[in-house]
Amino acid sequence: MGVVQPKFDPRAFAEDIRLVIWDLDDTFWDGTLTEGGIRYRDDHHALVIDLAARGIMSAICSKNDASDIEALLKERDLWDYFIFPSIDWTPKGPRIAAMLGQIGLRAPSVLFLDDNPMNLAQVADANPGLNVGLPDLISGLLDAPQLQGKPDPEFRRLAQYKIKERKAVASGGVEGDTIAFLRKSNVRVQIEYDVETHLDRAIELINRTNQLNFTKIRLPEDLQAARAELAGLLALNTTDAALIRVCDDFGDYGFVGFYLTERLHNVRKIKHFCFSCRILNMYIEHWTYAHLGHPPMQIAGSVLSDVMQRPVRVDWIEPTTAQEMCTAKADPMLRFDHIIARGGCDLASLMHYFALHTDDLTEEFNQPLNGQMFRRDHSSFLMPALETPLNEKQHAAAALLGYAASDFTSQLSVIPQGRTLCFLSFWADADIPEYRHNETDLSLPYWLVGAQNHDLIAKTELREAVAETDVQRQRLGILSRDFTHQGLLPDAEMTRRYTRILDHISQDAQVVIVLAPERGPLHFANPDRPSHPHHQRLNVNLRAVARGRKNIILLDPADFIEGAEDMIDLNHFKRPVYHRMYQSVIERLSAEYVGESDV
Incomplete structure (x- = not known):
């Protein structure tokens, strides 16, 4: 040699x-x-x-x-x-x-x-x-x-690095068993959703990490350009992102990880997933990937950890708050045995944060299905799960419009034992009309983009305008032939349905109902502009039914919107708005559960 x-x-x-x-x-x-x-x-x-x-x-x-x-x-x-x-x-x-x-x-x-x-x-x-x-x-x-x-x-x-050195010395007393040593180290993780406050650290992790940068999608080297690009991504309501801070008995590692996911039709995909090498072999990246629900991720180049093919069940990490992060023994954050969320993209944005508070999260969200957007936030799909299930002929009628038997089921039909938190959003009830099947009397909502509030049966030109595929044209033909337009839910039916739903949910379960936004970006330029009438009517009925129920929190987005810059449109807000909503609910729930032995 x-x-x-x-x-x-x-x-x-x-x-x-x-x-x-x-x-x-x-x-x-x-x-x-x-x-x-x-x-x-x-x-x-x-x-x-x-x-x-x-x-x-x-x-x-x-x-x-x-x-x-x-x-x-x-x-x-x-x-x-x-x-x-x-x-x-x-x-x-x-x-x-x-x-x-x-x-x-x-x-x-x-x-x-x-x-x-x-x-x-x-x-x-x-x-x-x-x-x-x-x-x-x-x-x-x-x-x-x-x-x-x-x-x-x-x-x-x-x-x-001196912290890491002390850990390496200490781990020698655990006979080479890394996980046994980690179990003894009191590892705590804080998920910091306020990325904007620490924007430069997020940029540094994205652009400077290699060994544990899974996607290797970089930002511009120019700092101002990088800030602008990342801030633009963070503003989107379909973006979920956070920094990861780690502490253990050896010290505070600071913000050592960052992730950013993008949602399309409420399905999450990872864009950035990167960690400092100083937490290598602590399995922080495994814990974070599992916390996100193992979403799709395109791995670029080589990395020193395999979170996809060789997952590790990390049960020694304790999520905690910034205030408790580096105490000797952090108090656990508020936890629920089960969280059930049923609604639209508003709840999809919120559940990214609430996922930290449970190991059992059920998400029943709107999604593309059979060539159209399935609006699970319409109560017509929930009522058969709580009242009388559809019969065989009614299922056949629903199938004509692209709906399956599973679309009329819900985890809410049987509320599980234990501490349960339910989220409900019924924004579709405000704007999407129902149609009654002439033979079976089954009433169903039907909607295509661009057809909000309208009678599709009566408007030939509207059907031609909104139909984008042969399947949609076929279903609109069936709708015109076999169904009758009933229109938006009347007040009495809204009241009946929401009363039935809340009566079904045990009073021991906590329920958060997200009210519909009544004022959009244009209202900030013109305060005299009238509120959205359909959303306003929905909220009136929800407030009336919730009145006097101690287990109900009404969450009004208007309380967390500070200006037109916080809104994308009437129904969609910038990411910080959802974070403020989350913080408000957690503060309220924490106050209500304070003193319970397992909190």
Whole structure:
């Protein structure tokens, strides 16, 4: 095996250097400690500190007596600037390989300095891609473009790696069982939904992480452009996003992860899913992916963790709040045995947040089905599950319009035992008319985009305008032939249905009803503009039925909309509005459940 030649030109590094590993004798200082003394190099001492202030770490891999080295460097007040010191008399190649595994860095982002060419060759052979160099390289490191790092005058990155180092030392007492050690470490996770306040950290995670960046979709390198692009994504009501902060008994790791998902027809797909390598082997990414419900994700390139093919059931992580994050034992956040949500995209946006409060979330949302949008937020689909099920002929009539037997079922029909939270939204009742099947008297809503509030049977030109496929044209023909237009639900029927639904749900269950928005963006420009009449009527009936019921929370979006900039249109809001709604409900529920032993 030939001796690897050092890279004297720092510009030859293939990528940015994140860690410098120092040999000591005749490298960090002049001379050999065990052979008559050394001349301490103050310039190298200052270099280690300067690198740390750029967020670039220094480690030690030396053949020496560990106690002597520790005493010397502590006397010089430099010991704590090194991470993962490896000081013994064994070969350096395997030691550096183990070090990189513990730290979670790839070899091409690491530089090893040693005065012995044979050591460099042996280490390079054991760690393919590792940068190696003789001490001659040291004088050019501060000016090397790949060692500019990022200003960190408070040495926060160093503090994070020292936490990881302490954990690595402590884990040696658990007989190599990583998960057993994690169970003892009191790992807590905070999901921070207010990404806008920490926008630059999210950008940094998206653009700078590699080993645990699953999608590798980058933002522009220009910071202002990156801020604008990410802020635009975060504003959408179909975006769900959060930063992940981690604490354990060894310290606070800060915001170490970020995810952003996009929803189409209430189906979530991951766009960004990235984590700092300093939480490698803590299974934070596994916990987060499971928390999101294992949505589709297109993995790009290589990553150091497999959350899809090799999932790990992470039951040792405790989700908690920012206030409780780094207490010795955090109080668990409010939890429910079951959460059931039935409605439209408003609830889909809310459930992203409430998923943190249960292990059993049932989502019954609007979705594309059989060539049209199935509006599950219309109460006509719920009533057969609570009252008289459809008979065979009625199911056949419903099938003519594209509905299946499963569309008339609901988890709400049998409320499970335990602490249960239900969310209901009936916005479709306000705007979508019903049609009665002439033979079976079955009443069903039918709607296509562009046909809101209208009688499709009476308007030939409207049917031609809204039908986009042959299947839709066929069903509209059946609707005109076999059904009679009944129109929007009358007040009396709304009252009857909502009373029946709330009577069916146990008073021990908490119910949140989302009211329909009555005023859209145009109302902010013209306050005298009348409220949306159909939504206003729906809300009047919902308020009347809910009055006097102690287990009901009426959630009015208007209370959380601060201006036209918060709205996309009448029925859709920017992401922060849903977060405010979530926070309000959680605060209220937490106050109601305070004092219960299991909260």
